[in-house]
Amino acid sequence: MQITFLGTSSGVPTRSRNVSSIALRLPQRAELWLFDCGEGTQHQFLRSELKVSQLSRIFITHMHGDHIFGLMGLLATCGLAGNANRIDIYGPPELEDYLKSCTRYSQTHFSYPVKVHRVKPGIIYEDEEYIVRCGPLKHRVPAFGYRIEEKDRPGRFYVEKAQALGIPPGPIYGKLKNGEIVTLPDGRQINGSALCGKPEIGRKLVYCTDTVLCEGAIELSTGADVLIHEATFSHLDADMAFQRLHSTSTMAAQVALAAGVKTLLMTHFSPRYAPGNDIVLEDLLKEARAIFPHTKMAYDFMSYEIPRNQELVVAS
Template identity: 75%
Template sequence: MQITFLGTSSGVPTRSRNVSSVAIRLPQRAEVWLFDCGEGTQHQLLRSDVKISQIRRIFITHLHGDHIFGLMGLLASYGLAGNPTAIDIYGPPGLSEYIRASERYSYTHLSYPLKVHTVQPGLVYEDEEFLVSCVPLKHRVTAFGYRIVEKDRPGRFNVEQAAALGIPNGPLYGKLKRGEEVTLSDGRQIRGSDLCAPPEIGRKVVYCTDTVYCDAAVELSQDADVLIHEATFSHQDADMAFDRLHSTSTMAAQVALGAGVKQLIMTHFSPRYAPGNALVLDDLLQEARAIFPNTALAYDFLIHEVPRRRGE
């Protein structure tokens, strides 16, 4: 699982940062899931190693322009990329109407199936490997945070050890792989757990933007391997954060600490902290690290690999 940051500015793009978009690559299935799609996202994709043709799902947090103005351009270009497949889009109420109106007034005809899902708090999507859930955050419009969970995988079955024990290949192997206990014809009882490596614990990634600090974000982020959380403002500008219902660096760190996450990556920075100003992004980083040391600042085209974990 690989995270690529395509846009890390808030509100407007800057010379070095585009507006919000994050891609999660799932190499085991050659898919890309996109979270938010601010203006210029398709240009950012062209400058990255992420393939537009692999996008299968797009999750939108809310309908502010810096999170959706790039969506129709991307969808139109996707249809011209050669052999386009279906795309599913998930987001708040009003998203479907926005997309259909954009199609109608721009005379855009999409050459592939597009399905828009209006999300509600709870489970958004599930298949045999992943599930995605969401909770409402606290912003000026309806906004959701998303939690992506990779399901646990059983550990590798030791075929060589099974053969050495004289266990015949066939249905018994299937039971042992599932961790069951079997009885052999000679009366020996074999536990599947003795022949399997520890299970691979599924990875968990949480994406929270836009929001002021709220308990829902802490609940959503519990035990995440990576929490991507907005940090629009410095702690010194907390009044603006509360007024505009955005987070400070310290709010993001408090969510990470309260949820027991392993890594916090802050994003969605106000352009007011550009180099040369009284406060810069390194100040936000130090504020957050004072609360949650394992904090990093996102930047456009940052690639973060989410490592696998082994069970006990």
């Protein structure tokens, strides 16, 4: 699971930061998931090493322009390139109407299936490897955060142990590898977990923007390996953050601390903290680290590989 930031500015782009978009690359299945799609996202793809042909799912947090204005352009490009098979899009109820209006008035016709899913709190997607949940945040319009959970993987199956017990190869090995208890033809019962190493715990990624400090963000983020959280304002501009229902750097750090996450990646920075101003982005990083030391500040095209835990401790 590799994260690439395609846009880390809030509201409007700057010379060095585009508006919100984050890609999650799943190399083992040659898939790419996108979170938010601000204006110019398709240009950011061209400047990165990501392949738009691998794009399969897009998750939209809310309907503000700096999170959706690049969506139609990107979808149209995928169609013109002729390399998209199907794209599933998840977001607030208004998202489907927005896309229908855009396609109607621009006379855009997609050459591949596009399915829009209206999200509500809870599980919104699940397959054999991943679960995606969403939860409500607190912003000026309905907004959702997303939690991506990689399912736990069985530990290594020790074939030599099975052979030493006289267990013949075949479908039974698959059951044992999954930790099942299997009865052999001779009546012996074998616990598959005894023939496997400890399972690998799945990684957990949470994406929260736009929001002011709220319980919903903490609940969604609980126990995450990585929390991507907006930090639009400095702590010194907290009044402005509360008025606009955005987060300060210290609010993002408080969520990370309360939720017990391992790493906080801050994004969605106001252009007001450009170099040369009284407060700069490095000040926001210091503010956050004073509360949550394991904080990093994202920048456009920054990539971050979510580390895999060593082992899952299984209760006896």
